Amino acid sequence: MTLRLFDSAAREIRDFVPVTPGQVGIYICGLTTQAPPHIGHVRFAVAFDVLRRWLMRGHGYDVTLIRNVTDIDDKILAKSAEAGEDWFALSYRNERLTSEALELLGVLPASYEPRATGHVPEMIELMRVLIEKGHAYPAPDGSGDVYFDVRSWPAYGELTRQKVEDMAAAEDADPRGKHDPRDFALWKGSKPTEPESASWPTPYGVGRPGWHLECSAMARKYLGDTFDIHGGGVDLRFPHHENEQAQSRAAGMGFANYWLHNAWVTISGEKMSKSLGNSLLIAEVTKHARPLAVRYYLTAAHYRSTIEFHAGSLAEAEAAVDRIEGFLRRALPGEHTAQPTGTEILPEDFVAAMDDDLGVSGALAVVHEHVRTGNIALDEDEAEVAAQEARLVIAMTDILGVNPLAPNWSGSDTPGQGEAADALDALVQAQLAARAGARAARDYATADAIRDQLHAVGIQIDDTPTGARWSLVKHGGEN
Numbered sequence: 001m002t003l004r005l006f007d008s009a010a011r012e013i014r015d016f017v018p019v020t021p022g023q024v025g026i027y028i029c030g031l032t033t034q035a036p037p038h039i040g041h042v043r044f045a046v047a048f049d050v051l052r053r054w055l056m057r058g059h060g061y062d063v064t065l066i067r068n069v070t071d072i073d074d075k076i077l078a079k080s081a082e083a084g085e086d087w088f089a090l091s092y093r094n095e096r097l098t099s100e101a102l103e104l105l106g107v108l109p110a111s112y113e114p115r116a117t118g119h120v121p122e123m124i125e126l127m128r129v130l131i132e133k134g135h136a137y138p139a140p141d142g143s144g145d146v147y148f149d150v151r152s153w154p155a156y157g158e159l160t161r162q163k164v165e166d167m168a169a170a171e172d173a174d175p176r177g178k179h180d181p182r183d184f185a186l187w188k189g190s191k192p193t194e195p196e197s198a199s200w201p202t203p204y205g206v207g208r209p210g211w212h213l214e215c216s217a218m219a220r221k222y223l224g225d226t227f228d229i230h231g232g233g234v235d236l237r238f239p240h241h242e243n244e245q246a247q248s249r250a251a252g253m254g255f256a257n258y259w260l261h262n263a264w265v266t267i268s269g270e271k272m273s274k275s276l277g278n279s280l281l282i283a284e285v286t287k288h289a290r291p292l293a294v295r296y297y298l299t300a301a302h303y304r305s306t307i308e309f310h311a312g313s314l315a316e317a318e319a320a321v322d323r324i325e326g327f328l329r330r331a332l333p334g335e336h337t338a339q340p341t342g343t344e345i346l347p348e349d350f351v352a353a354m355d356d357d358l359g360v361s362g363a364l365a366v367v368h369e370h371v372r373t374g375n376i377a378l379d380e381d382e383a384e385v386a387a388q389e390a391r392l393v394i395a396m397t398d399i400l401g402v403n404p405l406a407p408n409w410s411g412s413d414t415p416g417q418g419e420a421a422d423a424l425d426a427l428v429q430a431q432l433a434a435r436a437g438a439r440a441a442r443d444y445a446t447a448d449a450i451r452d453q454l455h456a457v458g459i460q461i462d463d464t465p466t467g468a469r470w471s472l473v474k475h476g477g478e479n
Helices: 043-058 074-083 087-104 120-132 211-223 234-250 282-288 291-300 313-331 348-355 360-379 383-400 417-440 444-456
Strands: 004-007 012-015 023-028 062-067 136-138 146-148 184-189 207-209 226-233 255-262 265-267 459-464 467-472
Touching: 004 255, 023 043, 023 211, 043 062, 043 226, 043 255, 043 291, 043 348, 043 383, 062 211, 074 087, 087 282, 120 136, 120 146, 120 184, 120 211, 120 234, 146 234, 184 211, 184 234, 207 211, 211 226, 211 234, 211 255, 226 234, 234 255, 282 291, 291 313, 291 360, 313 360, 313 383, 348 360, 360 383, 417 444, 417 459, 417 467, 444 459
Parallel strands: 023 062, 023 226, 226 255
Antiparallel strands: 004 012, 136 146, 146 184, 184 207, 459 467
């Protein structure tokens, strides 16, 4: 089947055809490391993680994914000044917190994760090319600023379908020396109020990179002049992605063939942001819901659909995950972890949903249908059929990053984890044997008491024609 993706530039769903057969290059704009990440921040990473997994496991592509780190920026300098610490210390601390949050949510590591401050030479070279081609100019006042001349590039505005005359003035630099107020900064001359460590020498003056220039230079270094997919949050379409595309193509690069944008996570209809005071830090959210449930919550909606966060959001995700995990543990007793074998033939309706612009809601519906079929097979003592269904469920959920038996969720890398699970199973089986004995003796009060005691500690008992089965139904802290 053909993978089809919604291209934000074309504003339509297009068949995906890579630049190089068998290979895919993806660039996604990472976070500006001004603060710890909240649940709205990380949606982009989860969304493009699903895309990457589907390209690799659904279509067999060799994927190179670049996720940059914007570690120098106006906001970082302002935050560090307020905190009275070095900007690079604040930036690095938040970079680490972001990496930990993404790992916690099961996001695969990027192929490369370049920092902006490590690619200044590439940025200077890109500026030189733009100036030589007449698309950029140093500010005549000697400030060190360098601007992109938007009117020199007739296609400026094509990504977001805007005309230059209708655009507001660029706010990413002082207006001094601009030919047009909409010209944006490629390079920002240093200011007396900024630390010397936040500036680099260039032929045009001492300063630091503009946000847009950073991404064009890093995408070019790691993916070449033309690559397959550029992604990020929908709020980045303008001015950031518009400016990236304009400066890159003006320099002679083909740049991205497809543009993909994910929607926001909102609270009461407003974008989740620090300025609204409604941010939910990953470190806090995962104290009340296990990371797998948070991942499921962020995965379940289509990447182009806005997710409205409410009090019961994570509880609903937790319940869905519990249904999947409960079935897998019943169908595959003794397997504490399980991953796809690579030989599974994915259900056609799952593949169709994923190939239709990553239709994860339809794909998850297929997952839950196979969970229901597997549970029925267990109730009818068809263990082999149930195990086959479980293998399919594992293969599908692994593609979505929500396989409950994947090692990263099960904690199999923790010493003694498997032994602990074996010990728990032995203890529960002893209780089930005592319950079965009580029922045989018609001592239903004792049998019910054993069941209630197990349920109180998060263990559900299901009576089947072949005997009682148990599963965990409660995880992590209470909401």
